[in-house]
Amino acid sequence: xxxxxxxxxxxxxxxxxxxxxxxxxxxxxxxxxxxxxxxxxxxxxxxxxxxxxxxxxxxxxxxxxxxxxxxxxxxxxxxxxxxxxxxxxxxxxxxxxxxxxxxxxxxxxxxxxxxxxxxxxxxxxxxxxxxxxxxxxxxxxxxxxxxxxxxxxxxxxxxxxxxxxxxxxxxxxxxxxxxxxxxxxxxxxxxxxxxxxxxxxxxxxxxxxxxxxxxxxxxxxxxxxxxxxxxxxxxxxxxxxxxxxxxxxxxxxxxxxxxxxxxxxxxxxxxxxxxxxxxxxxxxxxxxxxxxxxxxxxxxxxxxxxxxxxxxxxxxxxxxxxxxxxxxxxxxxxxxxxxxxxxxxxxxxxxxxxxxxxxxxxxxxxxxxxxxxxxxxxxxxxxxxxxxx
Amino acid sequence: xxxxxxxxxxxxxxxxxxxxxxxxxxxxxxxxxxxxxxxxxxxxxxxxxxxxxxxxxxxxxxxxxxxxxxxxxxxxxxxxxxxxxxxxxxxxxxxxxxxxxxxxxxxxxxxxxxxxxxxxxxxxxxxxxxxxxxxxxxxxxxxxxxxxxxxxxxxxxxxxxxxxxxxxxxxxxxxxxxxxxxxxxxxxxxxxxxxxxxxxxxxxxxxxxxxxxxxxxxxxxxxxxxxxxxxxxxxxxxxxxxxxxxxxxxxxxxxxxxxxxxxxxxxxxxxxxxxxxxxxxxxxxxxxxxxxxxxxxxxxxxxxx
Numbered sequence: 001x002x003x004x005x006x007x008x009x010x011x012x013x014x015x016x017x018x019x020x021x022x023x024x025x026x027x028x029x030x031x032x033x034x035x036x037x038x039x040x041x042x043x044x045x046x047x048x049x050x051x052x053x054x055x056x057x058x059x060x061x062x063x064x065x066x067x068x069x070x071x072x073x074x075x076x077x078x079x080x081x082x083x084x085x086x087x088x089x090x091x092x093x094x095x096x097x098x099x100x101x102x103x104x105x106x107x108x109x110x111x112x113x114x115x116x117x118x119x120x121x122x123x124x125x126x127x128x129x130x131x132x133x134x135x136x137x138x139x140x141x142x143x144x145x146x147x148x149x150x151x152x153x154x155x156x157x158x159x160x161x162x163x164x165x166x167x168x169x170x171x172x173x174x175x176x177x178x179x180x181x182x183x184x185x186x187x188x189x190x191x192x193x194x195x196x197x198x199x200x201x202x203x204x205x206x207x208x209x210x211x212x213x214x215x216x217x218x219x220x221x222x223x224x225x226x227x228x229x230x231x232x233x234x235x236x237x238x239x240x241x242x243x244x245x246x247x248x249x250x251x252x253x254x255x256x257x258x259x260x261x262x263x264x265x266x267x268x269x270x271x272x273x274x275x276x277x278x279x280x281x282x283x284x285x286x287x288x289x290x291x292x293x294x295x296x297x298x299x300x301x302x303x304x305x306x307x308x309x310x311x312x313x314x315x316x317x318x319x320x321x322x323x324x325x326x327x328x329x330x331x332x333x334x335x336x337x338x339x340x341x342x343x344x345x346x347x348x349x350x351x352x353x354x355x356x357x358x359x360x361x362x363x364x365x366x367x368x369x370x371x372x373x374x375x376x377x378x379x380x381x382x383x384x385x386x387x388x389x
Numbered sequence: 390x391x392x393x394x395x396x397x398x399x400x401x402x403x404x405x406x407x408x409x410x411x412x413x414x415x416x417x418x419x420x421x422x423x424x425x426x427x428x429x430x431x432x433x434x435x436x437x438x439x440x441x442x443x444x445x446x447x448x449x450x451x452x453x454x455x456x457x458x459x460x461x462x463x464x465x466x467x468x469x470x471x472x473x474x475x476x477x478x479x480x481x482x483x484x485x486x487x488x489x490x491x492x493x494x495x496x497x498x499x500x501x502x503x504x505x506x507x508x509x510x511x512x513x514x515x516x517x518x519x520x521x522x523x524x525x526x527x528x529x530x531x532x533x534x535x536x537x538x539x540x541x542x543x544x545x546x547x548x549x550x551x552x553x554x555x556x557x558x559x560x561x562x563x564x565x566x567x568x569x570x571x572x573x574x575x576x577x578x579x580x581x582x583x584x585x586x587x588x589x590x591x592x593x594x595x596x597x598x599x600x601x602x603x604x605x606x607x608x609x610x611x612x613x614x615x616x617x618x619x620x621x622x623x624x625x626x627x628x629x630x631x632x633x634x635x636x637x638x639x640x641x642x643x644x645x646x647x648x649x650x651x652x653x654x655x656x657x658x659x660x661x662x663x664x665x666x667x668x669x670x671x672x673x674x675x676x677x678x679x680x681x682x683x684x685x686x687x688x689x690x691x692x693x694x
Binding site for chain 2 (some may be wrong): 033037071107
């Protein structure tokens with residue numbers, strides 16, 4: 001009898017599933033030392049912070065999340081090697097917020113071939129969500145898509161505007177912004193009055209401004225980066241010309257108003273998709289988050305930290321509802337996910353088995369008022385055909 | 390064979406480099422496949438750097454545009470490999486040779502720093518061409534290189550085997566050229582250009598030939614590089630790559646294939662080692678380039694020329 005009890009007890013011990021803590025490794029190919037290190041470090045911090053919270057609160061029973069960020073230096077060769085290392089040595093099941101189009105385009109084919117998730121990369125390239133692949137997802141809308149509702153929103157606020165022009169950088173980025181503006185104008189029935197371009201890295205815009213002024217443009221849509229945007233608005237200001245200006249999310253940065261001062265007052269922009277987390281006027285929740293971030297990293301959070309945090313949030317939610325913690329099951333959970341928005345002003349993110357781009361509106365229309373970006377309204381959906389080239 | 394071994398004076402330093410490599414690679418232990426990828430990349434870089442060793446060690450010139458020859462080889466390989474592997478290899482070598490010939494054009498009139506700058510311009514032009522010739526290169530979006538379908542090998546081993554083949558071909562080429570009359574003429578040119586001229590050697594022609602042969606090595610190296618990485622894009626072949634190759638050739642000793650192979654091994658192993666040391670330094674941006682830079686300075690200062 002004693003033996004029977006012993007055997008039963010032993011059997012029970014052997015057959016009881018021991019819930020071992022499983023570590024899920026998430027990789028990130030970030031620029032921590034190269035030209036985009038100013039973005040890479042806060043993105044990494046934001047993701048790390050969300051994972052640490054999930055682990056501390058036990059949000060994912062039996063699962064510990066681990067973030068491994070590799071430094072690419074914005075170099076595709078190093079990125080490919082880093083991706084292989086994360087897959088082969090560390091067994092990363094997902095890549096989150098990989099940074100930079102050259103890095104993303106170089107590493108995505110291999111990551112997908114090795115059946116790992118490729119989530120929310122910082123690249124506006126269409127290839128990050130199309131053609132549809134079960135394991136790739138994106139939440140940042142491409143320029144072509146969000147400039148359409150953005151330009152229409154500005155025109156609704158200024159119904160008297162009849163002459164719309166563009167001034168864009170002479171490359172693919174500028175062309176994409178320009179295509180989005182043209183789509184928006186088509187839907188409102190206005191023609192594009194004049195197009196001007198500038199070389200990458202240009203510092204003098206007097207020629208372009210003079211030509212646009214000659215065409216009596218009332219709204220100028222810019223496909224330019226922060227420094228160029230500031231220079232253009234300053235030049236126009238110095239020449240005493242005051243049309244409406246609208247810029248893409250590439251210049252939605254606190255640097256724009258810090259550098260531009262009075263010359264950039266009234267500039268329209270778009271968040272795509274998250275608000276700059278200003279401390280002044282922040283909600284209590286946002287303030288608490290900003291404090292937690294500062295306590296953890298000894299520096300102030302910026303919009304990139306918030307983007308990293310939100311990307312990690314989506315992944316945590318998907319893992320929580322996935323049937324098992326595998327790439328395919330997590331992808332299916334993402335397809336069912338409906339994210340209503342958050343304290344950072346994220347738009348609603350929704351995916352489906354046929355749609356892996358979480359939002360296409362660009363988020364909110366904003367304007368620089370008294371030296372800071374102020375959110376004005378939520379943008380509506382772009383035309384479906386805008387996305388087709 | 391003794392030609393391929395470094396002289397005893399320098400052996401210590403090279404053994405040290407080997408040690409760095411062993412520690413670095415074993416330490417980071419990215420697994421066998423990852424290790425094969427690293428070795429393949431080192432072989433590809435060494436193949437292209439051998440060409441530079443020829444230009445400098447033999448013709449006494451500096452080439453800052455070897456990235457252009459690599460780009461030519463890489464894109465040709467990517468385009469033709471799906472059809473026929475041998476054809477693609479020959480075509481990649483030919484494309485590299487053509488790029489080398491283009492860089493050789495200024496050598497008719499120039500030498501020294503002006504020639505180095507002219508070759509640098511070639512690297513810049515090659516990058517721009519790769520961006521614009523979208524139909525052939527895929528433009529800035531880059532081009533995917535299909536993994537080889539050799540059933541006997543997995544992807545990483547196949548890439549390593551191919552890169553080793555390319556390296557072997559380049560070493561063989563250098564060895565043959567060295568033994569030929571051409572090799573002796575080059576040596577004369579490298580050691581005493583005025584004397585070579587007085588002997589009636591065609592100095593300009595010899596320089597151009599060195600660039601052409603270097604281009605061939607670059608083409609082979611480019612093919613191996615493309616196959617190893619599986620993805621190529623224009624910015625990979627810009628000036629930084631040309632300078633990396635020059636550094637490898639310089640550290641390797643510019644004359645001996647074995648030295649260059651070791652230098653390129655150290656070049657892929659050092660970042661791995663730096664990664665291992667990272668926990669000691671914490672979040673320090675630019676840590677890997679810093680370690681690499683310090684190693685280059687150290688070797689340059691302490692090796693016996």
